[in-house]
Amino acid sequence: MKTEVFISGGGIGGLTLALKLAKRGIDVVVAEKLPGETPVYKGELLQPKSMQVFEGLGLDSEIRSFANEIRVLDLLELSSSLQVKDRSFMDYSVLPGKFNRAFMIRHEQLKSIIRNAALQYPHFHYFSGTACKELTESKAVLQLGKDKTEVEARYFFGAEGRASVTRKAMGISVKAAEYNHHFLTVTFPRRPDFTDGRIISTYNRFLGLFPLPDNEVRSVYLISPGEYKQLKEKPVEYFHKMYTDLAPSVNGYVQQITSWKKIQLMIPIQYHASSYVKGNKAIIGDAAHAVHPMAGEGMNMAIQDADILGELAADMITSGHTDPENLHWYEKVRYSRAAYVLGLSHLSALAYSFPYKPVSYLRRRTFERMEEDQFLHYKQMLNISGMGIWKENARDRLIQSGVLPRRKRGPTLDMKERNLFAKEDDYPWKEEGLT
Template sequence: MKANVLVIGGGVGGLTVALKLAKCGVGVTVVEQVKGSPHMYKGELVQPKTLQIFEKNGILPKVLQHGHKINHIELIEKKKLDKKNKQPIQSMSYNILPNPYNFALMIPHEILKTILLEEAQKYPSFKYLQPGRFMGFEGNKAKVRMEKEEVLLEADYYVSAEGRKSKVREMMEVPKKEKNYDHHFLTVTFPRPESMTEGKIISTDDTFLGLFPLPDNLVRSVYLIPKGSYKQMIEEGLESFYQKYLELCPELDGFVQRIDSWKKIQLMIPVHYHVSNYVKGNIALLGDAAHSVHPMAGEGMNLAIQDGDVLGELLCWMYDKDKHSPDYLSYYEAVRKPRVRHVLKLSHLSALAYSRPLKSFVTWRSKVMDQLTNDPVLHIKHMLNISGLGIWKESIVDRVIQSGVVPKRKDHDERKIDRRHLFTEEEDYPWKNKEEA
């Protein structure tokens, strides 16, 4: 069997690249090892750039239909709130971004995958082999174990979209530096009060609870725990787990208790790494196979989809123009690597802010977050940088203001985002102009 492109891994990244290829008529086969849909939580927050990609792929209406819009995320320092007994003043607002992608969306991961898969299946050049487990390369062919047989699949290009434990990455011997953290997370979805419609992060000296509303009056929660304390928490029982949530968010009384088994609560271990090369010969790494980001900023799934968009567009162009040198794949790395590096850095810094339970650190974090969300320039830069729609780097003045040494700027200083800060079509797909000039 021969495909133009073989995608190994049918996660969100693999399906995005495959959908693009299917749409432009390039023969693409996806092999996915898991039969059916896995019951594992894998990210549900869709950032604005990803919404823009969905619009181009024609799936945005369906995604919106199954998602819950997030306009802002409130940041609540529990202690401050108790003392002054007033509402939080820190809020990260997506609405300050330019229309129409001025919101984020929460959608169950498996529903999003189904939408991508069903759309790709409409095109005759798309093939989906499930369960099909990639076992290694034999010469220039991929060995794939199906239910009853092992087959050799040959392709012009191979895309490794197998997630964190990528076998292809190992075989390519691409170095990656890994950072681990002093905390883990517990994550679980349960019913929410109807009035809880926006995101919240409630923090104390030594933990935080993230609450992100899903459709059907559900909420995804993410709770920070010290590394290694998971077993002890199970021993303490569900009642003690409920109390921890209720101390941080009393509004959840009567809702969190509807989690009836520890089996529904998943342990999440944050890891941070970035490979040195995305491409070797005719093989490209994508999504978690190439990088893993701390879940704090809800970016991993988005980075995988954004990788898939750029790589898919490039491969479509290579087939369309009959430009068949793997050297062209370097465009993919040139576009994606610096963008991913920037998001990884931002997520790592936010993770550190919540990592150390030192009192002075907590006070500093509160100040930093206050400056970030209330200084108009810092706020818009931060929202743009996490949205994926562009990069607007912080200046030294911004850093000084953020640290709290210098006061915040006034509201009337708010700057509008202009074209210089948003990625243009030429920046997303630079080969089109360069190679066709």
């Protein structure tokens, strides 16, 4: 079989990339190892930039109809006696323009929306239950059951997640860093009026609640490494109490989890491949980087990689500038952005990683300051949204730590807009030209 672009992995990243190419009339083959839905929880929070990408693909209204809108993340810090000590907000509506909110959508639902859109195109070929075993310069070796088949392509893109065959074929290895904590994660029913995100912490406990549509909520609860095994030996009521202690509003709902079997362990890791492109191959999403889930960025980074690489490859093929050297534009745009988000997520993880009262005090103070100082708040929301990057400077840090007073005014609309990514930032080769 021959195609223009072969994509290994039909997760969110691979499917978004394939749809971008198929929409531009490019023949694309996707091989997905799993025959059906993935049994593990994966990312479900769509940041504003991802919604902008999906608007470009004509999917935004369909996605909204299957999603729960998140305008605000409510941050509650409780005392040792579990009383609310501090409350602050992270408010997406400070972002200018229409992409000023996040959305929670079930991972498999999002995948099926993207896949169904791609299936409308006769030059989109999707092979499920088919693993990519090996890649050479010009071929991918696929395996379905006992049968092996080969696909010849001009470009090979790896979107297989953490264990990437493409990354291996490119000779790039990654070293994963682990954290001093793990998470329990599970979805259960919620009160209908609980629709915004909520993070509840004490000096040594953390619970994140992210409402999904259909009155469900996805939760993450921080535990120590090794604790999962011990917890599973306790009655499931012990788990219910861990949640209701911190969030009395889930009482009557979390009890609908009746077995530890539903509750999964999530082990956060972080790595960043040294490069994304080699010859006629490139990697995206978790194949290229793994990010701590605290800031809800993993799935969004995969979507944003797919947007840039898809636009670039489509431009290269449709304009006849097919020299693989041009693929480096993708790395040029995405590498530093991903590095920044990895750092941001790592810092957010550290804020909740150490079970000591002084750390909890610093965290409270930082969030208070972030809410009071409109520059700090805007920068935080912009940086997690993916719509732009506006790095913190020395003055910001001094305000955050309480050395300097908060600013009386916030950024003007012009200042806000100046830090959004423009088309020229996302797709610079369109101005500067392909070789």
